[in-house]
Amino acid sequence: xxxxxxxxKILSSxxxxxxxxxxPVGSKTLVEKYHLDYSSATIRNEMKLLEEAGYLEQPHxxxxxxxxTKGYRYYVDNLMKERKLxxxxxxxxxxxxxxxxxxxxxxxxxxxVVSKILSTPTVITxxxxxxxxxxxxxxISEKLLLxxxxxxxxxxxxxxxxxxxxxxxxxxxxxxxxxxKDLAGTPIKELHLALNNVIMKDLQAFSGIMDDVxxxxxxxxxxxxKKLNSGIENILEKPEFSDIDKVKNFINMISTKEIIDSAxxxxxxxxxxxxxxxxxxxxxxxxxxxxxxxxxxxNKYLGKLSVIGPKRMNYAKTISTLKYINSKFxxxxxxxxxxxxxxxxxxxxxxx
Amino acid sequence: xxxxxxxxKILSSxxxxxxxxxxPVGSKTLVEKYHLDYSSATIRNEMKLLEEAGYLEQPHxxxxxxxxTKGYRYYVDNLMKERKLxxxxxxxxxxxxxxxxxxxxxxxxxxxVVSKILSTPTVITxxxxxxxxxxxxxxISEKLLLxxxxxxxxxxxxxxxxxxxxxxxxxxxxxxxxxxKDLAGTPIKELHLALNNVIMKDLQAFSGIMDDVxxxxxxxxxxxxKKLNSGIENILEKPEFSDIDKVKNFINMISTKEIIDSAxxxxxxxxxxxxxxxxxxxxxxxxxxxxxxxxxxxNKYLGKLSVIGPKRMNYAKTISTLKYINSKFxxxxxxxxxxxxxxxxxxxxxxx
DNA sequence: TTTTAGCACTCTTTAACTTTAAGTGCTAAC
DNA sequence: GTTAGCACTTAAAGTTAAAGAGTGCTAAAA
Numbered sequence: 045x046x047x048x049x050x051x052x053k054i055l056s057s058x059x060x061x062x063x064x065x066x067x068p069v070g071s072k073t074l075v076e077k078y079h080l081d082y083s084s085a086t087i088r089n090e091m092k093l094l095e096e097a098g099y100l101e102q103p104h105x106x107x108x109x110x111x112x113t114k115g116y117r118y119y120v121d122n123l124m125k126e127r128k129l130x131x132x133x134x135x136x137x138x139x140x141x142x143x144x145x146x147x148x149x150x151x152x153x154x155x156x157v158v159s160k161i162l163s164t165p166t167v168i169t170x171x172x173x174x175x176x177x178x179x180x181x182x183x184i185s186e187k188l189l190l191x192x193x194x195x196x197x198x199x200x201x202x203x204x205x206x207x208x209x210x211x212x213x214x215x216x217x218x219x220x221x222x223x224x225k226d227l228a229g230t231p232i233k234e235l236h237l238a239l240n241n242v243i244m245k246d247l248q249a250f251s252g253i254m255d256d257v258x259x260x261x262x263x264x265x266x267x268x269x270k271k272l273n274s275g276i277e278n279i280l281e282k283p284e285f286s287d288i289d290k291v292k293n294f295i296n297m298i299s300t301k302e303i304i305d306s307a308x309x310x311x312x313x314x315x316x317x318x319x320x321x322x323x324x325x326x327x328x329x330x331x332x333x334x335x336x337x338x339x340x341x342x343n344k345y346l347g348k349l350s351v352i353g354p355k356r357m358n359y360a361k362t363i364s365t366l367k368y369i370n371s372k373f374x375x376x377x378x379x380x381x382x383x384x385x386x387x388x389x390x391x392x393x394x395x396x
Numbered sequence: 397x398x399x400x401x402x403x404x405k406i407l408s409s410x411x412x413x414x415x416x417x418x419x420p421v422g423s424k425t426l427v428e429k430y431h432l433d434y435s436s437a438t439i440r441n442e443m444k445l446l447e448e449a450g451y452l453e454q455p456h457x458x459x460x461x462x463x464x465t466k467g468y469r470y471y472v473d474n475l476m477k478e479r480k481l482x483x484x485x486x487x488x489x490x491x492x493x494x495x496x497x498x499x500x501x502x503x504x505x506x507x508x509v510v511s512k513i514l515s516t517p518t519v520i521t522x523x524x525x526x527x528x529x530x531x532x533x534x535x536i537s538e539k540l541l542l543x544x545x546x547x548x549x550x551x552x553x554x555x556x557x558x559x560x561x562x563x564x565x566x567x568x569x570x571x572x573x574x575x576x577k578d579l580a581g582t583p584i585k586e587l588h589l590a591l592n593n594v595i596m597k598d599l600q601a602f603s604g605i606m607d608d609v610x611x612x613x614x615x616x617x618x619x620x621x622k623k624l625n626s627g628i629e630n631i632l633e634k635p636e637f638s639d640i641d642k643v644k645n646f647i648n649m650i651s652t653k654e655i656i657d658s659a660x661x662x663x664x665x666x667x668x669x670x671x672x673x674x675x676x677x678x679x680x681x682x683x684x685x686x687x688x689x690x691x692x693x694x695n696k697y698l699g700k701l702s703v704i705g706p707k708r709m710n711y712a713k714t715i716s717t718l719k720y721i722n723s724k725f726x727x728x729x730x731x732x733x734x735x736x737x738x739x740x741x742x743x744x745x746x747x748x
Numbered sequence: 749t750t751t752t753a754g755c756a757c758t759c760t761t762t763a764a765c766t767t768t769a770a771g772t773g774c775t776a777a778c
Numbered sequence: 779g780t781t782a783g784c785a786c787t788t789a790a791a792g793t794t795a796a797a798g799a800g801t802g803c804t805a806a807a808a
Contacts, residue, residue, distance in 0.1 A: 105788060106786090106787055142615060144558075178537070188552075192534070200540075204552055263494060292633075436800095438751055441802090456759055457758050457802090459801090753804105753807090757801080759801100762795100763796080769789090774784090775783090776781100777780105777783100
């Protein structure tokens with residue numbers, strides 16, 4: 045079905061009003077609020093047609109209409125106007141994402157910022173093909189070593205190893221060399237296994253300190269896999285989560301790594317992907333929309349930044365936020381400079 | 397009022413039943429469930445006296461009784477039996493708190509473990525008199541420096557500084573020396589100011605890299621102040637939070653640093669402090685109980701581990717958990733060894 | 749003197765019913 | 779093609795009634 049101008053206008057108004065109000069939209073509301081130059085009866089007839097064509101739904105017979113998945117999809121693809129981010133939001137982003145820290149730290153900052161601006165949970169998934177590039181071992185006191193692992197994509201992980209014995213400088217140097225020789229190029233997801241091999245092969249001589257060093261590294265890397273989302277508390281404000289059971293279900297769902305992974309995998313081809321409601325094969329996600337953006341640097345895929353929320357989300361704002369973040373992120377990472385007037389002590393100033 | 401044996405038994409049963417069920421406890425329940433060898437009428441008379449004496453409360457006339465703050469207090473001080481932690485919990489703690497990482501990392505592990513075992517939010521406050529002991533600067537690549545700050549109490553913070561220019565090894569050595577000379581002994585809470593002074597005084601010569609280094613440090617330290625609690629999602633399961641507004645209020649409350657600080661400050665004298673309901677001067681906390689434990693190492697006060705939840709919390713289990721953690725923590729920190737059969741790769745195994 | 753059976757009383761919870769309000773779909777007229 | 783008008787449906791809000799839980803008191807029993 046081809047939608048004529050009037051139908052498009054009506055659909056667009058229904059979507060936008062519903063995104064704003066969370067209430068089914070009636071014909072009278074449309075006429076008054078959106079200045080459609082027809083009577084409510086005409087609008088009703090049009091809405092009926094839109095419903096029959098699958099763009100709108102009616103929770104019950106005496107309620108207004110809400111957009112269907114198909115309706116949202118049409119809106120996103122054809123009706124939605126590109127939206128500029130407000131200066132407030134731009135300033136907030138600029139002041140908060142300051143470029144300090146490694147790739148992971150910046151990923152985390154981004155997730156926090158996005159979840160605050162959009163009041164919605166945000167998930168970051170990292171590309172799991174990243175590899176170890178370089179390892180440094182620093183002696184920071186008699187029995188404490190700091191082990192620094194740098195990845196190809198610019199992630200720096202470090203961990204403290206508490207030694208049971210003291211250790212000489214030349215031992216540390218040897219250890220560093222061996223670790224680098226054996227581990228450089230290892231995919232991070234295989235590090236665990238690789239570490240075991242290193243022990244077997246080359247590090248028998250260091251048995252006194254190896255357990256401490258290797259276990260510390262393993263632990264640090266395992267910790268990393270866990271914290272991948274932020275902003276859960278924001279959904280409490282949304283009317284669709286006024287029921288505590290829905291909140292629990294939602295939290296459980298996005299804490300289940302498999303569900304999130306399944307949702308994010310299939311959208312690898314295009315940089316910005318939008319999966320609305322029942323477009324998602326995972327049934328548990330059928331009431332939600334996931335918008336995600338591939339993050340790249342020098343044409344290398346670093347990971348995916350995803351926003352997950354109810355279908356009734358602010359698509360225009362979400363998309364413009366992600367796009368702005370993306371441009372900024374590229375800049376932050378590739379230049380190696382912090383990009384603007386960051387003074388270093390205004391990181392607390394943004395919104396709360 | 398002196399409570400005779402029967403009253404003590406009744407009070408104790410009311411408290412324990414209410415902690416378990418979250419429902420007001422009636423006389424019949426007590427007789428049947430706790431095998432009191434009296435009729436329900438006798439129990440009713442006793443409960444009336446207990447209410448008049450202020451140990452029990454009645455939500456409304458046709459409901460059972462719930463403990464008052466005074467009732468909980470009497471229970472905690474006189475009736476509660478010391479409880480052994482279950483083997484499941486002990487194993488979980490042992491496998492999760494593995495001694496890897498610095499003091500902060502262990503603090504964080506502890507907060508996570510406690511909040512999981514007790515299903516309640518946990519707050520860690522750190523002693524803010526900790527001072528900088530030693531600073532190392534490590535060059536990890538052409539334009540990347542890793543700055544490591546060690547505190548007197550064993551906290552290790554590090555941050556990446558991205559430089560705008562390359563830097564020579566001898567410059568790094570000089571920089572390290574100056575930083576150590578000027579900053580060693582500085583209280584962490586004054587670090588921000590101290591860093592400004594250092595720039596003014598000794599580091600004019602390094603102006604090319606100083607902004608990067610100093611700002612990175614400042615940012616890292618500011619980040620540290622934020623994340624002090626975990627386990628908020630656990631309260632969703634508790635019946636007192638079936639109303640979403642209560643959840644919101646609670647989250648707001650414990651996110652407000654001032655409230656938590658005010659609650660924790662006044663209990664500095666004894667190592668285990670229990671503040672029940674209206675004993676807390678902060679009105680917003682009058683429906684909650686805070687149990688906290690001072691954490692020490694070598695007689696040095698490191699910080700406070702606090703559990704915050706509804707008055708109706710499992711006091712016995714909370715206390716035994718904190719005590720066990722405390723003993724384990726001491727062990728973990730002072731020995732410099734990981735304490736038991738940690739294999740390093742079982743950190744994911746505990747409960748989810 | 750202490751304990752207990754019995755019962756009237758209070759208050760909450762639940763269910764059933766009624767009313768109100770919102771918004772539709774259809775018809776017939778414009 | 780558009781619109782006024784109206785009967786109709788349904789959810790939400792309000793009302794009333796009944797059921798259930800637990801008490802406090804009285805008077806009798808131990």
